[in-house]
Structure formats: C-alpha cells, structure tokens
Amino acid sequence: MNPCPCGFNGDPRKECHCTPRQIQNYISRISGPLLDRIDIHVEVPNVQYKDLTSNSTCESSEEIRERVTKARKVQLKRFQGLKYSTNSRMSTRTMKKHCLLDSKAEELLHQAMTELNISARGYNKILKVGRTIADLDHSKDVHQEHISEAIQYRNLDRDLWK
Numbered sequence: 001m002n003p004c005p006c007g008f009n010g011d012p013r014k015e016c017h018c019t020p021r022q023i024q025n026y027i028s029r030i031s032g033p034l035l036d037r038i039d040i041h042v043e044v045p046n047v048q049y050k051d052l053t054s055n056s057t058c059e060s061s062e063e064i065r066e067r068v069t070k071a072r073k074v075q076l077k078r079f080q081g082l083k084y085s086t087n088s089r090m091s092t093r094t095m096k097k098h099c100l101l102d103s104k105a106e107e108l109l110h111q112a113m114t115e116l117n118i119s120a121r122g123y124n125k126i127l128k129v130g131r132t133i134a135d136l137d138h139s140k141d142v143h144q145e146h147i148s149e150a151i152q153y154r155n156l157d158r159d160l161w162k
Contacts, residue, residue, distance in 0.1 A: 001030070003043065011046060027156065036121035039088060039129055040153040071135035087132045092124070099127040104144040112151045126150045 003009040004023045008016040018026070035041065072086075078098060079085050090098065101109065113123060127142075130150035134142045 002026075010043065013046070030156070032119065033121075035156050036119050036125070039125050041156045042153055043155055067136050070138070071132065074135050087128045087135070090128055090131075095124065095127055095131075099131050099142055101142055101147065102144070105130075105142060105147045108144055108151070109147050116151075116154070118154065122154060126154060129153055 004016055004018040005026050006016055006018050008014045009018060009023055010016070016023075075087055076085050079090075079094075082094070084090070087098075109123070109126065112118060112126070118126070126147065127150075130142045130146040133146040133149050134140075137146065139146065
C-alpha cells in the first residue's frame with residue numbers, strides 16, 4: 001500500500017501534502033487484526049536511477065538462493081514428522097521449543113511489546129520471523145540481532161499505534 005493518500009509521505013524528492021490525520025485514517029483502513037496476519041510489512045522507498053544502474057556489488061541471487069535452500073533444509077529436518085515444514089506454520093507448543101530466546105533477546109522483545117503495543121499474534125509473528133532469520137544466519141539459537149531484525153519487519157504495527 002502507499003504510505004499515504006498522495007503516495008509521497010517520507011519521499012525525499014517529493015513533498016507530501018497529506019495531514020497527519022489523513023495519513024492515520026489512510027493507514028487505519030487496514031485493521032490491526034488483518035495486519036497481525038501478515039508476517040512482514042516494511043516500507044519500500046522509491047529507488048533512484050543511479051542506484052538501479054550502479055555497479056556496486058551485493059549478495060548475488062545464487063548466494064541468496066543457497067542460503068534459503070540451506071535454511072529450508074534445516075526447517076524440513078526440524079519439523080520432520082509434523083504436519084508442517086516451515087517456521088511460519090509452527091504451533092505455539094513448537095514455538096516454545098524452537099524459539100528460545102537468550103536474556104538480551106527476551107528483554108528486547110519485551111520492550112518492543114510494551115512500547116509498540118504489539119499484539120499476541122504480532123509477538124508470535126516476530127518469534128517465527130526471528131527463527132527464520134536465525135536459520136538464514138546458520139544460527140542454532142535465536143539471538144537479539146535476529147529478534148531486532150524481525151521487529152523491524154513489523155513497520156505498520158509501529159505506525160498504527162503511535
């Protein structure tokens with residue numbers, strides 16, 4: 001969705017003329033319970049021409065595919081014998097087994113829940129996405145940096161409850 005009715009809220013090149021109330025009303029058209037059912041929601045800024053044509057190196061599609069394939073294999077093994085094979089489908093009981101957090105990650109998640117007013121469903125999404133990020137990072141455990149990244153993917157939660 002656009003960030004506001006005119007589509008330019010946060011755009012560094014074009015000024016948005018929407019009022020804060022208009023922006024809030026626009027974003028609020030999608031209800032909290034519906035947003036809770038979406039695992040990841042992030043802002044995607046406009047890409048400038050120079051960035052599209054840049055020769056800068058980044059992780060190749062082949063490297064990304066290899067990491068994702070390895071993470072999927074880890075999940076297939078983790079959920080062997082269960083009705084599902086991905087982190088997104090984990091039951092609450094399974095989450096408690098595979099999404100154990102260290103004290104720093106737990107503290108960060110508690111702070112996010114409190115300050116951002118994230119729902120119980122949002123909490124579960126953060127844990128599942130954090131587990132997936134840890135898998136992509138080849139990490140057996142879910143650490144603070146994985147939870148931090150997962151929280152960043154709950155953009156609209158933060159915008160809605162300001």
